[in-house]
Amino acid sequence: MAYTWSLIDVNLFDALCPHKYGNFKKSHVFQQYKKEDYIYFENDHSDKIYLIENGKVKIGYYTEDGREVVKAIHVKGDVFGEKAIIGEEQRDEFAVALSEVSICCLTVETLLSLMKDNQHFSLKIYKFIGLRFKKIERRLSILLFKDVKTRLLEFINELSEQYGAHCEHTGNYIIKHPYTQKDMASLLGTSRPTLNCLFNELKEDGILNYNRRAIILYKNVETLAG
Template sequence: MKSLWFLEDVNLFTILCPHQFKEFKDSHQFYFFKKNEFVYFEEDSADKIFLINYGKVKIGYVTEDGEEIITAILSKGEIFGEKAILGEEIRNEFAQAIDKETSICPITTNVMIDLLRENKEFSLKIYKFIGYRFKKLERRLQLLLFKDTKTRLKEFIKELSEDFGYKNVITGDIIIRQPYTQKEMATLIGTSRPTLNILLNELKEEDYLDFDRKEITLKNHRKLVN
């Protein structure tokens, strides 16, 4: 059930952070953010890529109507701001810390390109990862625009099962180790936490899933295609 989201269980931070390399170690510094502090804003210069050491960061943008749209919530070992190595010069999204304390490794675009150039196999994985994230974002935005909230939730759980799930070989259930709080899940599917809780309980009554704070259990993986 693994996907490119995990890059075959590779923690990007442990491989790409410049403090791992002798030539960069002495000059490299981490950034630290408190809850709700911004790493960058829309329209900022896109001259760095960031790796999360610990904590969580949400990525999103604000519509012309002032509505905040969240496209991703990222945690330890994940990369963001990656469009800078694809030629983006100005940010078209914001990045905001959402944990009490978040530690981030900044990498300038030039240094990142040098690091990737030294390992062609890994650089290929990075570009595949970026392509996967773009597809994931496009799919999520389509759901927000054209699907009802319950359908968005079921599709989101399907996505979680692909990224974080494993199959119980005895029952055929899929167990998802919950990476998000209910508040974060609600944000990602564009609804409120009370509505999310109502829908989760509806799906539980329909025997579609079971859930607690740590796990979501899909009772029968074939229901994903329904």
């Protein structure tokens, strides 16, 4: 199976959620989804973007031979369905809840009104969309042309940028991330046993340690992948 992943540089939930803007409080509508509920399907009308208050959402599509391709796993604070902003009329992907999810649904009309009233806000949105597309393209290239271990190292580097922090007491770098091993395996296009073997190999090499919610990079490790 083939996969790509998408990480977001900033938490846009607070910036976008309509309760921040007095004229749009009526647009502040939350919807709840149970695990495995679909938020939208491929070919659904594309007229909303979604902001995750809590929970986890998988984005993907199916190939002609029925294989599932996972494009992204989004978590608290992330935005998805953003292609509606730039004129997408029908979804070319599905979105499904991986846990109980609370989502603020924002119509494209509302978002465009917010953008019209605030040029800085508008530039931030377009920058966000451009960066997301650029990252997906780059990571797809990595997925197609690099082995699983290299893909894992690249992914850990990205996690360290988004979720990592130095520990003053040990000098190590602690990455407290929201992904399970199943999530990581899906995003990296491999199996959980293979992923676990790679983590154990990196542990034995003295590069890192890990547990369910954190990856610990030892202080002598400056970078994992070029």
